[in-house]
Amino acid sequence: MPPATVSPERSGAWRPDVVQVIVVDDNQAMQQLMAYVIRGAGFRAVTADHGLGALALLQDHQDIRLIISDLDMPILDGLGLLRRLRLIGGPPALIITARGRKVDEEHALELGAAGVLRKPFSRQELLRAAAPFLSPA
Numbered sequence: 001m002p003p004a005t006v007s008p009e010r011s012g013a014w015r016p017d018v019v020q021v022i023v024v025d026d027n028q029a030m031q032q033l034m035a036y037v038i039r040g041a042g043f044r045a046v047t048a049d050h051g052l053g054a055l056a057l058l059q060d061h062q063d064i065r066l067i068i069s070d071l072d073m074p075i076l077d078g079l080g081l082l083r084r085l086r087l088i089g090g091p092p093a094l095i096i097t098a099r100g101r102k103v104d105e106e107h108a109l110e111l112g113a114a115g116v117l118r119k120p121f122s123r124q125e126l127l128r129a130a131a132p133f134l135s136p137a
Contacts, residue, residue: 020043020044020045020063020064020065020066020134021035021038021043021044021045021046021064021065021066021067021068021130021134022045022046022047022048022054022057022058022061022064022066022067022068022069023035023038023045023046023047023048023068023069024047024048024049024050024051024053024054024067024068024069024070024073024078024081025047025049025069025070025073025096026049026050026070026072026073026074027070028049030070030096030119031047031049032047034068034096034126035047037123037126037127038068038126038130040123041127041130041134043134046061049073049075050073050074050075050076050077051069051073051075051076051077051078051080051081051084052075052076053075054067054069054081055076055081055084058090058091064090064091065091065092065133065134066091066092066093066094066114066130066133066134067081067085067090067091067092067093067094068093068094068096068126068130069081069093069094069095069096070095070096070097071095071096071097071098071099071104071108072097072098072099078093078095078096078097078108079107079108079111081093082095082108082111082112082113083111085112086111086112091133092114092133093112093113093114094113094114094115094116094117094129094130095108095113095115095116095117096116096117096119096121097116097117097118097119098118098119100118105118114133115129117129
């Protein structure tokens with residue numbers, strides 16, 4: 001399967017004034033790496049250290065198309081974030097996890113996760129998972 005290529009300039013989705021993705025992870029290195037990959041594909045991204053931070057950013061940026069969130073975080077974890085997003089009708093969320101437990105993935109999907117990626121994952125896997133939400137409608 002070829003690597004995912006999502007180009008906002010070609011798709012018509014690009015608006016330089018609009019943040020399109022929130023990346024949520026309490027691990028700063030992982031957070032910055034995922035944001036770097038998303039930005040490298042030409043999309044705007046902001047970051048948060050936990051689910052409550054993501055919800056605050058969601059209020060500030062009305063055109064969010066996707067949230068990419070770690071499962072295990074302090075304050076409000078990925079499952080808690082999914083519950084809140086469901087209540088407010090928020091954007092789709094991809095859950096990232098280092099846990100190898102199928103039950104955690106199933107729980108995330110039951111709560112409305114658009115998908116689950118297991119760490120470690122490649123740049124191409126992240127972009128392939130994000131592509132349907134960042135491509136034009």
